[in-house]
Amino acid sequence: MAGESQEEAKTKFPFPYVPYPIQEEFMTKLYQVLETGKIGIFESPTGTGKSLSLICGALSWLRDFEEKKRQEEARLLANGSNGKSAKEQPGKGSQASAGEPDWITQFVQKKEEREMVHRLKEEQVRRKKREERLEQIRHNVQLKYTSKRKRMEEEEAEQLLQLSKDMLSHPDELGTLEPLDRSEEDLILAEYESDEEKKVGSRLSEEDDDEDIEEEHVTKIYYCSRTHSQLAQFVHEVQKSPFGKETRLVSLGSRQNLCVNEEVRHLGAVQLINDRCMEMQKNKHEKSNTGEEAEGKKRRVSRTVCPFYSYEPMQLLRDEVLVEVKDIEQLVTLGKGMKACPYYGSRYAIPAAQLVVLPYQMLLHGATRSASGIKLKDQVVIIDEAHNLIDTLTCIYSAQVSGSQLCCAHSQLLQYMERYRKRLKAKNLMYIKQILFLLEKFVAVLGGNINQNPNTQSIPQAGVQLKSINDFLFQCQIDNINLFKVQHYCAKSLISRKLFGFIERYGASGALKTRKEDQKISGLQNFLQTLNKRQEKEGTQHSSPGEAEDEQPKMASPLMHIEGFLAALTNANQDGRVILTRQGTLAQSSLKFLLLNPAVHFAQVLKECRAVVIAGGTMQPVADFREQLLVCAGVGADRIEEFSCGHVIPPDNILPIILCSGPSNQQLEFTYEKRGLPQMMAEVGRILCNLCNVVPGGVVCFFPSYEYEKQVYTHWEKTGVLTQLASKKKIFQEPKRANQVEQVLAEYAKSIKRCSQSGGPMTGALLFSVVGGKMSEGINFSDDLGRCVIMVGMPYPNIKSPELQEKMAYLDKTMPKTTGQAPGRTLIENLCMKAVNQSIGRAIRHQKDFASIVLLDHRYARPAIFNKLPQWIKSRTQTKPVFGPAFAALRKFHVEKRSSCESLPSR
Numbered sequence: 001m002a003g004e005s006q007e008e009a010k011t012k013f014p015f016p017y018v019p020y021p022i023q024e025e026f027m028t029k030l031y032q033v034l035e036t037g038k039i040g041i042f043e044s045p046t047g048t049g050k051s052l053s054l055i056c057g058a059l060s061w062l063r064d065f066e067e068k069k070r071q072e073e074a075r076l077l078a079n080g081s082n083g084k085s086a087k088e089q090p091g092k093g094s095q096a097s098a099g100e101p102d103w104i105t106q107f108v109q110k111k112e113e114r115e116m117v118h119r120l121k122e123e124q125v126r127r128k129k130r131e132e133r134l135e136q137i138r139h140n141v142q143l144k145y146t147s148k149r150k151r152m153e154e155e156e157a158e159q160l161l162q163l164s165k166d167m168l169s170h171p172d173e174l175g176t177l178e179p180l181d182r183s184e185e186d187l188i189l190a191e192y193e194s195d196e197e198k199k200v201g202s203r204l205s206e207e208d209d210d211e212d213i214e215e216e217h218v219t220k221i222y223y224c225s226r227t228h229s230q231l232a233q234f235v236h237e238v239q240k241s242p243f244g245k246e247t248r249l250v251s252l253g254s255r256q257n258l259c260v261n262e263e264v265r266h267l268g269a270v271q272l273i274n275d276r277c278m279e280m281q282k283n284k285h286e287k288s289n290t291g292e293e294a295e296g297k298k299r300r301v302s303r304t305v306c307p308f309y310s311y312e313p314m315q316l317l318r319d320e321v322l323v324e325v326k327d328i329e330q331l332v333t334l335g336k337g338m339k340a341c342p343y344y345g346s347r348y349a350i351p352a353a354q355l356v357v358l359p360y361q362m363l364l365h366g367a368t369r370s371a372s373g374i375k376l377k378d379q380v381v382i383i384d385e386a387h388n389l390i391d392t393l394t395c396i397y398s399a400q401v402s403g404s405q406l407c408c409a410h411s412q413l414l415q416y417m418e419r420y421r422k423r424l425k426a427k428n429l430m431y432i433k434q435i436l437f438l439l440e441k442f443v444a445v446l447g448g449n450i451n452q453n454p455n456t457q458s459i460p461q462a463g464v465q466l467k468s469i470n471d472f473l474f475q476c477q478i479d480n481i482n483l484f485k486v487q488h489y490c491a492k493s494l495i496s497r498k499l500f501g502f503i504e505r506y507g508a509s510g511a512l513k514t515r516k517e518d519q520k521i522s523g524l525q526n527f528l529q530t531l532n533k534r535q536e537k538e539g540t541q542h543s544s545p546g547e548a549e550d551e552q553p554k555m556a557s558p559l560m561h562i563e564g565f566l567a568a569l570t571n572a573n574q575d576g577r578v579i580l581t582r583q584g585t586l587a588q589s590s591l592k593f594l595l596l597n598p599a600v601h602f603a604q605v606l607k608e609c610r611a612v613v614i615a616g617g618t619m620q621p622v623a624d625f626r627e628q629l630l631v632c633a634g635v636g637a638d639r640i641e642e643f644s645c646g647h648v649i650p651p652d653n654i655l656p657i658i659l660c661s662g663p664s665n666q667q668l669e670f671t672y673e674k675r676g677l678p679q680m681m682a683e684v685g686r687i688l689c690n691l692c693n694v695v696p697g698g699v700v701c702f703f704p705s706y707e708y709e710k711q712v713y714t715h716w717e718k719t720g721v722l723t724q725l726a727s728k729k730k731i732f733q734e735p736k737r738a739n740q741v742e743q744v745l746a747e748y749a750k751s752i753k754r755c756s757q758s759g760g761p762m763t764g765a766l767l768f769s770v771v772g773g774k775m776s777e778g779i780n781f782s783d784d785l786g787r788c789v790i791m792v793g794m795p796y797p798n799i800k801s802p803e804l805q806e807k808m809a810y811l812d813k814t815m816p817k818t819t820g821q822a823p824g825r826t827l828i829e830n831l832c833m834k835a836v837n838q839s840i841g842r843a844i845r846h847q848k849d850f851a852s853i854v855l856l857d858h859r860y861a862r863p864a865i866f867n868k869l870p871q872w873i874k875s876r877t878q879t880k881p882v883f884g885p886a887f888a889a890l891r892k893f894h895v896e897k898r899s900s901c902e903s904l905p906s907r
Contacts, residue, residue: 013056014242022645023049027057029643034061034380034611039635041626043619043644045872046780047846051237054382054615058221059243062354062380065219187501188420189428189493215351217375219610224360225384226392228257228328231357234384235327238355249325250349252358252372257328258343260335261306271560275497277343280306308341317345322352347373360389365396366604376608387616387834390628393598398576399565403446404587405558407454410439413559416502431489434481439562441476448586457586464802465580469569469593472578487567496560568593575600577806594803596810599632606633618837619644621830621868627815627823647872653850655893656840656877658866660858662687663883668856670704670793681712684792685721687856687883688766692728694891695852696898697764697784698752699729702771702839704795706736709768712792729766730755734775741774752784771795771835775842782845787894788852789843794859796832804828821864833868840873850897852890 013019013027026044030053033040044050225231235251238244255273259265264276317340321331335342350356350373360383362368369376383389417424417432424432443450447459473479490496568576575597582589595601606612614625622642630640647654661667662683674680692699703709713733716722725731730751735744751765764784769775772795781789797804808824815823836855843851853873859865861879869877880886 013060015056016052016241019053019056020049020648022648023053026050026053026643026645027060029641030054030057030613031061033613033641034058035065037611038639038641039606039611039630040613040615040641040643041619041622042613042615043622043870044615044617045645045647045844045870046617046841047844047849048645048648050615050617051234051384052241054223054384054613055234055238055241055243058223058380058382058613059241059247059355062219062221063243069219187416187498187505188423189425189495189498191425191427217351217377217379218354219379220354220356221380221382222356222358222363222374222376223382223384224358224363226360226388228253228359230385231359232327232329235325235357239325244325247325247355248322248349248353249355249357250321250346250353251326251328251331252346252350252356252362253328253343254359254362255343258332258335258341258346260332260342261308263304264306271496272500275494275500277306279494279497280304281309306341308335308339309344310340313338313340314345314348316340317342318348321346321349350374360386361392361396364393364601364605366601376605378610379608380611380613381605381609382613382615384615385617386614386625387618387838389614390598390624393601393629394595397568397571397595397598397601398593399561399568400590400592401442401558401561401565402587403443403448403585403589404454405561406439406443406446406591407448407450407586409558409562410436410443410450412499412503413439416499419502428493431486431493432495434486435490435495435559438476438478438481438486438566441478442591443586445472445476446580446586446589446591447582448589452586454586459582459584459586459589462583464582466802466806467578467580469571469573469576469578472580473569483566483570487563487570490559490563490566496563499559565591565593568595571595572600579802579806581802592803594806596807597632599629602629603633606630606635618834618841618870620837620870621833623818623826624830624834627818628811632814644871646875647844648847649844649849651876653848653897654844654853654873654876655851655889656853656855656869656873657886657889658855658858658860658877658879659687659883659886660861660879660881661883663690663887665882668858670857675704675708675793676711678715681715682719682721684712684856685716685719685725687854688790689721689724689728690883690887691788691790691854691890692725692763692766694887695764695788695894697787698748698767698781699764699788699790700767700769700775700781700786700842701790701792702769702795704771704793706770706773708793709733709770713768725766729764732765732767734767734769734773738774741779745775745779749785769839771839777838779842780845781842782849786843786851788854788890789840790854790856791836791840792856794832794857794865795835796828799828829865829868833865837868837870837873841870852893854886854890 012031013024015023019027022044026042026048030040030042032038044053223231223234225234231251231253235249238247238249254270255264255277256270259273259277261277261280264273264280267273267276317335317338320334320338326334331342331346335345356374358372358374362372363374363381363383413432413436417429417436421429440450447461448454448457467475470479569578571593576593576595579592579594580589581592619625626640626642631637659668663686664683666679666683668680668683670680688699688701703712713722716725722731732744732748732751735741748765748767755764764787767775771791799805808822808827811823811827817823818826840853840855843849843853866874866877878886878889880889
């Protein structure tokens with residue numbers, strides 16, 4: 001029977017080798033979730049073949065789904081053909097009435113004919129009513145549009161009239177315009193026309209035309225992960241799988257990853273690359289315009305078009321992409337060879353693709369999803385590495401700007417407007433003035449002055465305030481400005497790009513060729529000369545976990561950041577808060593929008609998709625996903641499925657221990673008040689010295705923060721503990737800069753290898769890391785790199801953080817008490833244990849790996865905390881109240897494992 005079930009699984013789920021039982025369970029559960037259209041939360045530890053299980057399980061379902069669809073279509077066609085024949089042959093009723101007189105048969109036939117004619121007439125009446133109703137709807141839309149346009153014109157007429165009066169009041173400025181060279185013509189904003197101002201009829205016809213020519217999307221699976229390297233690894237797994245030859249797969253990425261135009265790539269910053277690409281597309285379309293009007297517009301745009309943005313080569317690239325599975329690097333190489341844009345060529349392939357691989361930021365952000373041509377209706381979405389999905393959603397839809405950025409943007413935009421005032425159309429001037437007004441109000445609400453230096457301007461009332469969106473808008477006195485229209489103007493006019501070009505041009509030259517306003521020019525020169533220095537200090541405000549500030553692309557124009565903040569203010573009032581941070585100078589103060597309800601943006605994904613799978617190596621505790629993302633988005637409990645499988649390693653290959661006290665019987669409780677005590681730091685030193693005596697290879701010790709790690713390290717230097725540790729293992733520290741991580745890891749690995757080969761007194765290396773740092777996610781400490789992982793204390797987040805306090809208050813107000821304690825308190829515990837689980841999961845990476853895990857804090861033994869460990873670790877965890885038995889168990893474990901490894905034949 002076992003052989004039959006294994007053969008059946010092999011038939012249902014093609015696999016490159018005989019799957020583990022847990023992989024079969026995973027694929028079976030995944031298949032059921034996709035078939036029944038549910039939301040699945042899947043946990044499969046690293047080393048259990050999660051990626052391959054996702055590939056084979058999901059693509060097996062898609063294969064069967066497509067086959068069922070083909071069979072259903074064939075059946076319907078066959079039934080339709082048989083139905084037509086039935087009309088021509090004697091029916092069942094004819095046979096029953098074979099013995100009836102002719103007059104009865106004729107009467108029945110005439111009656112049927114009359115009924116058929118009656119039905120046809122009724123259908124004609126219904127069709128006529130339907131057409132009349134549609135015509136009425138079109139008429140209502142036209143009336144609504146006309147009314148809306150009239151209101152809009154009334155709102156803007158006064159502003160435009162005032163602008164015209166201002167311009168007429170300075171007749172000397174309306175004289176001969178100073179001639180500009182070609183490159184400076186590129187900086188002038190084109191005449192702006194909002195979508196609302198286009199004719200409804202033409203808009204409807206354009207949409208209808210688009211729908212007619214748009215290629216139909218086949219049923220597909222969208223696979224998302226966090227980084228491009230993880231996506232590339234997934235694509236390679238698909239290539240090696242039994243589905244590698246037959247699956248139509250397309251890899252999506254950002255322009256930064258896919259652009260093959262060196263002129264655009266060298267811009268570096270994502271926003272600049274996006275803006276330049278869009279501008280070059282616009283140039284290509286406008287180049288085909290004819291007539292005097294088009295000639296006039298040509299002078300308002302750059303002459304440059306992208307040589308890779310060509311329809312036929314991109315269509316050929318699309319076909320190549322669908323023929324054979326390719327990752328992003330292969331796609332870029334192909335695009336260069338074919339002189340075709342991989343960014344747009346890959347998007348052309350989406351409708352016909354069966355598997356679309358993309359970063360999950362691209363799928364989760366609604367505007368990006370729409371711009372990329374991603375349609376989720378009745379499709380399947382798999383979000384892998386989803387342990388920080390809530391944080392990602394919160395980060396995507398949050399935004400922060402500093403006082404320095406606000407002042408800098410105001411200065412740039414004001415100088416731009418003064419330089420090109422005579423060349424800008426009235427509507428451009430109107431919107432620029434609105435943006436300047438917004439910036440002034442934002443600075444005023446921080447307590448500063450827009451016209452003074454933000455670096456020297458002190459803020460009298462330091463502190464943090466939290467406001468609802470509406471309260472913030474009222475406090476700024478900008479509640480009468482339509483932020484949706486301003487946001488739309490910024491996106492359509494590419495004003496940030498124009499502003500960057502302006503600063504780039506005059507920041508480099510340091511001079512303006514204007515004859516009249518000499519005093520203004522000197523001020524502009526001073527401003528431009530200091531601009532680059534100021535921008536170097538700015539950097540970006542958003543950084544994802546694990547990435548160094550120096551690796552973040554710097555925004556060339558602070559207005560780009562501010563556009564994100566304006567977009568955030570268009571969220572619903574109850575879903576977010578604005579945090580006003582006043583400290584020191586205006587430059588150090590900031591405005592931040594905090595999204596409190598990520599479910600509001602995730603709900604659209606859940607609503608449109610046939611099924612959604614949220615997967616990860618460590619998903620515990622899953623309550624956050626279930627409550628904050630799914631239940632809040634309106635998903636019923638009957639639609640949520642949870643699955644967690646064990647590990648493939650033998651039970652005796654892992655030894656997790658909760659240690660409640662140290663060698664001197666000091667209770668281990670690393671609360672914020674106690675962890676800095678000398679006796680507590682000394683006890684940790686004694687524990688590490690003992691463990692380093694019995695653990696071969698690498699030991700990774702995680703601290704709750706960089707500050708505490710530095711505090712302990714300094715204390716050990718003074719007391720001699722560090723010297724004792726260094727006599728057994730070479731000591732390494734996690735760097736704060738991301739570009740130094742690879743070097744430290746390489747030296748760490750070399751040190752372990754040298755120690756194992758030399759046979760000397762040193763037995764490996766000791767690495768001090770930080771929870772939530774560069775080495776707590778995405779780094780594999782497999783084999784000798786991580787024979788023991790030590791967790792010092794519990795890494796609770798800073799509960800005094802205004803953002804966290806507001807999030808806790810929001811959950812306490814909106815979520816029910818499901819665990820007997822306040823939802824805000826549950827959030828704190830879940831954030832802590834999620835970080836712990838990610839860190840301790842760095843060690844066991846494959847079936848034959850082994851390691852011990854030591855949790856230094858008696859609080860880990862509390863049921864509420866203990867139950868939030870991953871099942872495969874929790875089921876094997878031992879709680880040791882005193883140090884002696886724990887040390888004996890660890891020594892025995894490592895002695896036995898080291899001897900068993902030495903007895904194995906070398907590979």
